[in-house]
Each structure stands twice: as C-alpha cells, then as structure tokens.
Amino acid sequence: MDILDASAFIPTERILLGPGPSPVPQRVLRALAAPTLGHLDPLYLAIMDRTCTMLREVFRTNNPLTFPVSGTGMAGMECVAVNLLEPGDEVIVGVNGVFGTRMVDVMARCGATVHPLETTWGDTFTVDQLGDLLDARPRVKLVGIVQAETSTGAHQPLAGLADLVHERGALLVVDAVTSLGGQELRVDDWGIDAVYSGTQKCLSCPPGLAPVSFGPRALAAMDARKTKVQSWYLDVSMLRKYYTGGGGGGRVYHHTAPINMTYALHEALAMVLEEGLDARIERHAQMHRRLRAGLEAMGLRYLPRHSLHTLNCIGIPAGADDAGVRRRLLEEYGIEIGAGLGPMAGKAWRIGLMGHGASVRNVDLVLAALEKILRA
C-alpha cells in the first residue's frame, strides 16, 4: 500500500438519497472539525448540556434523561433494550421489516422472551392487533415498535398505542431512527416511555451518535432491576451521572464521549430548531409529495400502504436492472439510492429524502435522472 497515496483521499461529494446517511450541510461538517476539547472540560460540558437541551426540543419531551449514546443508531436500540430488560422478561415486538426483526434479536439477547406481532413487510399494525396480543400475553413488560421502518418505508401510526400499553402496566418503546426531525414525533404527548434514533437520517449529521430519551416509567423500571445491566458501555445507571449529574453524586466521568461528533450534533440540532420543527416536518411532507407525484407519473409504484415522507420505497419496474440502475445513478449523477433489504432485495428501491437532502433540487434531479436511465 502506498501510504502517501492513501492519505491523499478526498471523498467524492455524493447526493445521498438512500436510507441514510443523508447529506450533511457544510456548517455541520465545519462544527465537526472544530478543535477537540477534553470530555470533562467545562466548555465541552456546556456544549453537551446544550445538545441535550436541543435534543429534548426535537424529541418534544421534558425527559431529563435525554442524551446521545456514543454509537450509531443500533447502539441506541441496544441501550434501550439492555437497560429496560432482564432475563425472563416478556416483550412484544412489532415485526414488519428489518428493524423490527433486529429488535427481536437484540431483546432476546437480553434474556427476554419475545412475542412477535407480525404482519407483511410494508404493512403496519392496528391498535386492535396489538390489543389482542396484549390480552393473550398479560405478563408483557414492554412493547417495542418501529415508527419508521427504514427497510420498507412503512410509517407506523403511534397515536392510541400508549394508553393500550400503559393499561397493561407495560412500557412503550419506539424506534424513531428514520423519523426524528423529519416525521411528526411527540414523545411526551404520545406517552412514549423510551425512544432511540440516529444522527445520520433526518438530523443530517454524520453517523456516530444515537439520541435516546427515557421517561419516568422507564426510569422506574430501571430502578426496579434485580440484575446489573449486561452492557457496561450502555449502562444508563452510570451514563446518567455523566450526562445529567442525576442519580446522586453529581457529574461523574464514565467513558470518553465522541467529542467532535457532539459538536456536529449540536450544530445539526441548532439548524433543526432555526428552521423550526413544524416547518421542517412540513418540508419533508412537501418533498415527499413532489417526489411521489413524479414517480407515479413515471408509472412507478409505492410498496408500503402508509409511506414515510422520509423514505420512499418503490417497486423496481419490470425489465429494469436493479444494480445497473443504481450504479448508473451513482456513477453518472453521483446520486446514492438504496437497494431493497431482506425479502425486498431485487424488488425495491429506497429513496430517502431526509433532513438537508429533502430539497426541490434533489427531488427534481433524482426524478430526471431516473427517467433518463429507465427510458434508455
């Protein structure tokens, strides 16, 4: 390997219209490259505190325990699971795509007995379906559900779920990786007890942090644990002492946080709040409608019944070459879109319109490019 050559890399500027990461604004990249501070420096702690304050606004929650986990989105899922579950617990997980399937795996690794609530990939769950399974499984401690299923583009409605779950004394856990900052999400109003997301979707920050928030019921469940959390790295009983000074004893060092990633998240959240959360969610809705109108005019078909605005999953038209089309988009236009996952591999394309990427410019370009390539 030629080291000098290796060090001279300059990544090409892609237009990221896949399932994430989404395009990162220059302003966020500049914040990312600010001088590294120590993780106990008062200046850094102030930046981290402001980051958590802004996260609360974007999650629409007052939960004090709201912070970015030091890993990517899946570390957020694992953080929620390992802290809320103990061996022998029973849980229900909605499975209608890759991320529900993963939640089953992650929770089973915590020693939980998982009762999957299944439906066709691309479909979503009704309040009645969940109610029936809850009636059949009265010992369930937690219900996990994916609001924005990145693998299928399905948008799970959450209204009404919390009451149903709380009546049974269970907790509502929501995967909001592909919704936070792009789709309506109201943690407190909707009674969500624990939620996790990622930075590289609708927040338009590079991947590397997983925002999480735990409400009072989740805190009570953690306080009632009989066993240690199986992950030291993700143990909230220690993390909360660093992030909030909570749990007694003031702020205590746990692990070295990813300092520069926190700068980037700080800047990305500031941009979300400057735009306004409602305006941003409306922009995602508008760009989705614009894309959808264009795709449907070309004869392309959406696969999920209720589509996310942030991720558009369409069937690959008969005769089109899946990998060939994606390669031409990448090579001729510098546009990345996503392939289908799991049972949708070879059958679906996934076009993400997330955060900074959800613009008229990008929608019209990807439509023009797809039209040229498919017509050729």
Next chain:
Amino acid sequence: MDILDASAFIPTERILLGPGPSPVPQRVLRALAAPTLGHLDPLYLAIMDRTCTMLREVFRTNNPLTFPVSGTGMAGMECVAVNLLEPGDEVIVGVNGVFGTRMVDVMARCGATVHPLETTWGDTFTVDQLGDLLDARPRVKLVGIVQAETSTGAHQPLAGLADLVHERGALLVVDAVTSLGGQELRVDDWGIDAVYSGTQKCLSCPPGLAPVSFGPRALAAMDARKTKVQSWYLDVSMLRKYYTGGGGGGRVYHHTAPINMTYALHEALAMVLEEGLDARIERHAQMHRRLRAGLEAMGLRYLPRHSLHTLNCIGIPAGADDAGVRRRLLEEYGIEIGAGLGPMAGKAWRIGLMGHGASVRNVDLVLAALEKILRA
C-alpha cells in the same frame, strides 16, 4: 436557550496534555470534515479497507480481523469481552488501576467468574505472580491485562506472558488504549490473542472509534461458542462479514459505521506510518525523558514504578492546591492535565504526552507553566 447563540460556538483551542483525548492535528480534523459517503459506497469501503490495513501495521499484526469498533475505547473492551466469554467461563484480570477494575466489571457482566490478580495501584505484575494464579485456577479461559494503565501511568511489561497463558490453553487479552502508536506493542510477536485501543490517545484522532484485533486462537474460541454473543451491536460473527467479508457470504451490511470518524482515523494512521512507527515510539520516549528530567528537577516525583512514556503520573507536592493548579493551567495557559482517579484522587496529576501532543514545545511549556504556578 438562545438557539442562534448556541449555534455560534467555537471551542477554544486547548493544549490537551491530560489522559486523553490528545491534540488532534489540523490534517486529521480536515479529513474528519470531508463529505459524508454512504457506508456501502465502494469509495467508502475502499477507505475502510485501507484503514484496517494501516491498523494492522500499527498493531504489528497480520490478523485479518482487525477493525475499528463503532464506539469509544470502552466499547473496544466490551467487544472483546462479549465475544470471547460465555456464562460460566473463568477469567483472570490484572487489577492495578481503574481500567483493570473496569475489565473485571465488564467481564463479570458477561457471566464470567473473574479471579482478580491484584497489586498496589501504580505497580505492575510479574510473570511469576501470574503463573501462580494460573496454577491455582486451571480452568481459566482468558487472562486480561492492561498494558498502559491510564489511571496510574504504570507500564505493564508483556514479554513472556503469552507463553505462560498459552501453555494453560488460555487466551491473552491486552488493553492497549493508551499505548497503541506511542509505546512498543507487538501483537503477533508477543502472542496477544485479542487487543483493543482507542483513537483519542497516541493516534491523535478524536474519540469515537475503538481499534480491535483478534488472532487465530480468539477466532477459534468464538467459533466454539455455545451461546449467542449478548451484544448485537458488538457481535463479531456479524461484524466480520462487514469489515472483512469473512465468515462466508461476502461483505454484508451490519450497522451504519461512523463514516467521518473513519476518515479521521484513516488520516491519523497515515500520519503515524509516514512518521514511522519506530520513530514515533522513540519520540514518545524522548519527550517522556525530557518531561521527567524537568519535573524531577522541580522536586516532583513519579508515582508508578515503571512509568509509561505516554502518561506521566506524578504526586501532587505538599501544600499545592490540586484543583486550583489545574484550573490555572487551563485558564491561564489553555493546558489540560488530568486529575487523579479513584484512590489517587487529590494525590496525583496525570500529564499525557500522546501522539501529536508529545512535542518539545508542549513539554517545555507545561514545565514552565507548572513552575510558575507552583512557585507563586
């Protein structure tokens, strides 16, 4: 909170001479801020592959399974523990500071029975001490030891340990968080079976990734597991399919890697190899001697018997105000040094000379600053 004000932050440029993070060169910060690529983009995969190739050189290993875990240093420790251990396994862990103590905790959370090999904080272990405990505990599967104990500055010699451990059929696991790229570390020559580190110490990259390497004995132990790895996020049986295409089936997506952090690590490793690993280790030795001579001339005393070059742990002189001196260093000079941890709190200062920070300029400045402040 005033959002516009919050977004306008520019972190002060500190001289980071604490226990890490270390100062990050502009060149690495510039790489960090390069445009974000998708984690499956061929361009990104090429950057990641080159990063792993360079990591092998810096670890001095040919282990194919060498990659950066998507978390900070402690995620590296946890990754090694969860993959090598199953409930009921017995392990020996050397405990002479904070990080040995943490390794006990992390491994116990994997269901292992931990036999601590203890000595005074600041001291290190002899081959005989370890041999005696291995004789008393013949069922031990793994021996964990910290090469560079960041909490005390003690430098654990590793030569001769592997033979002893391998004779008993056990694995040698080494914590190299504060040594990789700054102290001599020869993974293959020294027979180390699994090793982990962090990016924010002697590699002079921001925190956010944990380089790990697993040798053939460790792979065999993982292949012989009877239970699933308790962490999905850190499960090497899946991670290796993404990082090396190994384990059959070619390269498979696992989780979204921290793209921009990989750029930074790529650039930091290129800088290590341009300098030359031997030259870099020698520079750390020289800067340590220069600092030590200056500190001892001022009457300050090193606490550990065998001091690391990368971290200098000295006793706080009688009459000096621990927090006051550190605050003056920070406020008047912009210099961060570390406080004592655990039983050394209030009794020790930790001066890190790591990577980019190990320079004549920094050594002479911190000596001059300390002399001024202590004399006042």
